[in-house]
Amino acid sequence: MSLFGIVITVIALGSIIGSVYFIRKTAQKFNLTPEQLEKVKKRNDELDKEEEEEEKDK
Secondary structure, eight states, X not given: OOHHHHHHXXXXXXXXXXXXXXXXXXXXXXXXXXXXXXXXXXXXHHHHHHHHHHHHHO
């Protein structure tokens, strides 16, 4: 591989790794209230039940 190819490869890998690192560092976790957590769990349970019913119908 030529020097130009190696330089392009290093720049591409550096860009990818840098972008992933930047996204990881700037990501913010969101805190849900207990009521919101309960609502999410309830909705997930409802979706699971609907999926089970759909599988039974097939």
